[in-house]
Structures are given as structure tokens and as C-alpha cells.
Amino acid sequence: MALELYLDLYSQPCRSVYIFAKKNNIPFDLRRLSLLDGEQYGEEFGKINMIRKAPALRDGDFCLAESIAILLYLAEKFQTPDFWYPADLQQRARVNEYLSWQHMAIRMHGSKMFWLRLLIPKVLGVEVPQDKLDAALEDLNGSLKLIEEKFLQDRPFIAGDHISLADLVAIVEVMQPVGSGLDVFEGDPS
Amino acid sequence: MELYLDMHSPPCRLVFLFAKAVGIPFEFKHVELSTGQHYSEEFGKISMIRKVPVMKDGSFILTESIAILKYMVQKYSSSVADHWYPADLQQRARVNEYLSWQHMNIRAHASKVFLLRAVFPVIMGSEVPKEKMDAAVEDLNQSLNLLEEKFLQNKQFIVGDKISLADIVALIEVMQPLGTGLNVFEGRPKLSAWRERVKKELGEKLFDEAHEVIMKVGSLPEKMQNNSQLEMLRPKFQKLFR
Numbered sequence: 001m002a003l004e005l006y007l008d009l010y011s012q013p014c015r016s017v018y019i020f021a022k023k024n025n026i027p028f029d030l031r032r033l034s035l036l037d038g039e040q041y042g043e044e045f046g047k048i049n050m051i052r053k054a055p056a057l058r059d060g061d062f063c064l065a066e067s068i069a070i071l072l073y074l075a076e077k078f079q080t081p082d083f084w085y086p087a088d089l090q091q092r093a094r095v096n097e098y099l100s101w102q103h104m105a106i107r108m109h110g111s112k113m114f115w116l117r118l119l120i121p122k123v124l125g126v127e128v129p130q131d132k133l134d135a136a137l138e139d140l141n142g143s144l145k146l147i148e149e150k151f152l153q154d155r156p157f158i159a160g161d162h163i164s165l166a167d168l169v170a171i172v173e174v175m176q177p178v179g180s181g182l183d184v185f186e187g188d189p190s
Numbered sequence: 191m192e193l194y195l196d197m198h199s200p201p202c203r204l205v206f207l208f209a210k211a212v213g214i215p216f217e218f219k220h221v222e223l224s225t226g227q228h229y230s231e232e233f234g235k236i237s238m239i240r241k242v243p244v245m246k247d248g249s250f251i252l253t254e255s256i257a258i259l260k261y262m263v264q265k266y267s268s269s270v271a272d273h274w275y276p277a278d279l280q281q282r283a284r285v286n287e288y289l290s291w292q293h294m295n296i297r298a299h300a301s302k303v304f305l306l307r308a309v310f311p312v313i314m315g316s317e318v319p320k321e322k323m324d325a326a327v328e329d330l331n332q333s334l335n336l337l338e339e340k341f342l343q344n345k346q347f348i349v350g351d352k353i354s355l356a357d358i359v360a361l362i363e364v365m366q367p368l369g370t371g372l373n374v375f376e377g378r379p380k381l382s383a384w385r386e387r388v389k390k391e392l393g394e395k396l397f398d399e400a401h402e403v404i405m406k407v408g409s410l411p412e413k414m415q416n417n418s419q420l421e422m423l424r425p426k427f428q429k430l431f432r
Binding site: 050051062064065066067068069070072073076077089090092093096097099100101103104108135146149150 | 238239250252253254255256257260261264265279280282283286287289290291293294298336339340432
């Protein structure tokens with residue numbers, strides 16, 4: 001049985017897993033999940049992942065949640081090129097540092113903007129107070145600033161000269177608010 | 191190797207406990223968060239993110255406790271036993287799964303409950319609104335339920351028969367609200383039994399030493415009240431209570 005990936009491409013962590021698997025020609029069966037339709041609460045999916053979130057992986061009878069864990073599992077199992085998750089101690093540490101930091105920073109802030117600008121007003125039809133939007137934008141800008149000043153600095157990629165999992169995980173989060181009409185790249189050449 | 195730590199902070203206790211438990215030598219550099227030491231110019235040169243823990247190994251500076259733990263495991267691989275971060279693909283994935291999930295769940299909720307109980311009154315000058323407190327405790331309970339039902343199940347430790355990084359990462363967070371008088375273990379015999387097993391593996395004396403400061407957290411509000419940096423710290427804390 002082929003490896004299965006349960007994904008909803010509206011979700012940033014799903015996109016990072018999808019892109020990584022495709023880029024590395026990892027064979028998988030795509031199981032589309034619609035989070036907006038509440039498919040994660042179905043009985044079948046509950047057996048795959050009782051946390052009821054996407055992405056989820058099923059490899060034979062082994063089920064795994066959490067995009068970071070899934071990315072690391074795929075990198076190791078399919079022995080992807082070293083630059084994705086370098087064996088070098090310090091380079092790997094830089095990737096791990098970003099992968100850890102991002103949860104409570106850009107991931108949280110980028111998601112919040114997506115909810116406040118798109119999902120809540122347009123899908124749920126509820127108006128969002130301006131001060132809430134302003135506070136969320138301030139947080140998002142704080143995270144973007146740290147990505148530029150601490151994680152990237154004057155390097156082409158987060159870990160140095162080559163792309164790694166850190167850049168992949170970062171870009172899918174940074175793209176999320178763009179979908180709601182907020183151009184985060186405006187005025188930010190790097 | 192230098193470790194910049196404030197033992198009030200769960201991720202600091204994490205790297206402290208692990209380094210001590212496996213015998214990694216380090217110099218303890220104290221950072222007093224309650225007086226805003228992390229906002230000093232000096233600390234800013236160590237880490238512009240201005241959080242703890244921070245590791246300085248020669249000229250290599252690293253933040254994020256999870257990254258620091260993995261660095262230690264890799265650097266000292268010849269002396270760190272496999273069970274801490276197993277080489278086996280599926281077991282390692284289970285550790286990574288927990289390490290990833292916990293940020294926005296147990297970590298976030300246990301910290302919020304701690305901050306609301308220990309720090310809110312002195313920062314905001316009033317008691318915590320009941321709905322806010324109830325919501326935070328409810329979130330924490332949901333996370334603890336998942337810890338028991340999804341991650342522990344009927345196993346001895348999160349990955350199976352042996353302790354791993356996941357167990358220490360979990361326990362130091364679960365301990366956080368304890369010093370404020372909220373006994374999260376009450377009515378949770380499975381969690382209590384697991385806690386005892388983890389303590390035993392790490393060494394009871396070491397575990398108690400790491401948690402000494404957080405268990406005496408009753409004195410924290412007074413310390414903050416009398417501190418000249420309180421006004422500077424106030425808006426930064428207020429953001430956390432949103």
C-alpha cells in the first residue's frame with residue numbers, strides 16, 4: 001500500500017508537506033480533506049489522527065500527525081538530498097531553530113491574519129473590529145521583521161547558501177496572508 | 191558551553207535537566223526575566239529574540255530549547271543513550287510529533303494559566319476575570335486529555351518503554367501551574383504515575399532542584415511589584431494576556 005497524505009491545501013502545513021513530497025518525487029496517494037467542510041471530524045479520519053488536524057500521514061499501519069514530524073520522517077525515509085536537513089551540526093541546528101520558533105510566531109500570526117481578513121468576515125459573515133486587525137498586523141510585522149533580521153540576515157536562505165526545510169516551512173506561512181489580499185512582500189525587497 | 195537560563199521558564203528547565211541528566215558540562219548564566227534582564231543591551235547581543243534559553247557553544251549561539259536539545263544529542267551522540275532521541279524511524283517520528291504539537295497546546299495553555307495566576311494581578315492591578323481564567327483552565331484540561339489519550343495511552347512513556355526527550359518536554363510544562371496552587375495532577379492517576387516514572391529516570395534530586403524556583407513562585411508578584419522595570423515590562427506582559 002502506498003504512503004497516504006491527508007491534506008487540505010488551504011492549510012499551510014499541508015502545503016509544505018505536499019511541496020516537499022512532490023519536489024523529491026516521493027510517491028504518495030493524495031487524500032484530500034476539506035477542513036472548511038469539517039471532514040477532519042469524520043469517524044474515518046479520527047482513526048488516522050485523533051488530534052483531528054491536517055496534515056496526517058499513513059504509512060502502512062503507521063500514522064503520524066504534525067507537519068514538522070512528517071517532513072523529518074519523509075526526509076529520513078526517502079534519504080532526500082542533504083541540504084533539506086543538513087547533517088552538519090550547526091546547519092542542522094539553524095534549521096531546527098527556525099522550525100521550533102515559527103510555531104508561536106509567524107505560523108500563529110499569519111494564520112490569524114488569514115482568519116481575520118478572510119475566513120471570519122467572508123465565510124462566517126462576522127465583522128472583525130479594527131483594533132483586533134491592527135494588533136494582528138502588528139504581530140505579523142514583528143514576525144516578518146525577525147525572519148529578515150534574525151533568520152535570514154544577509155544569507156540567501158535560512159541555513160546559508162542552500163534551501164532547507166526551514167525555508168519551505170517559512171514560505172508557506174508567509175504566503176497565507178497574501179491569499180487574503182495582504183501583500184506582505186510590499187516594501188520588503190529581501 | 192554556556193546556557194542562559196531563568197528557571198521560572200519551562201524550556202530553561204528542560205535544557206538544564208537534560209544536560210545534567212546526561213552529564214553535559216555547561217556554565218549556568220542566570221537571566222532574571224522578572225526584572226527585564228532579557229531586554230538589556232548586553233543580552234540583546236546574545237539574542238535579538240530576547241528569550242530564554244540561549245546556548246553559546248564557543249562562538250555558536252543557538253536559541254529555541256528544542257533546537258538546543260537536538261544539538262546536544264547530536265554533538266554528544268557517543269555518550270547520549272539512543273532512547274532519548276531514537277535512531278529508529280518511527281520512534282523518532284513519535285518524539286518529533288510530540289515536540290511539534292506541544293508548542294501551541296500544552297506549552298501555550300500551561301504558560302497562560304501560570305501567567306494569569308502568578309503575574310496578571312501585579313501587572314494589571316486587578317484580579318483575573320473569571321471567564322478568562324476558566325477558559326484558560328479549560329484549554330489546559332483539553333491539552334492534558336490529549337496528552338493522556340493520544341500521546342501516553344497505556345504506555346510507560348510517550349514513545350514506549352523508555353523515556354525520551356518528549357517526556358521531559360511534556361513534564362516541565364505540566365509542572366508550570368503547580369507552584370501557583372493549581373494541582374493539574376488531581377484526578378489524573380495515569381499522569382501522576384507517569385510523572386513519577388519520569389522523575390525517577392531523571393533523578394528525583396535533580397528534578398526537585400530544577401523545580402525549586404517555580405514551586406516558590408508565590409514570592410514572584412512581590413518581587414515584580416518592587417522592581418523599577420515594572421513599567422517597562424507592563425505592556426509586554428499585557429500582550430500575553432490578550
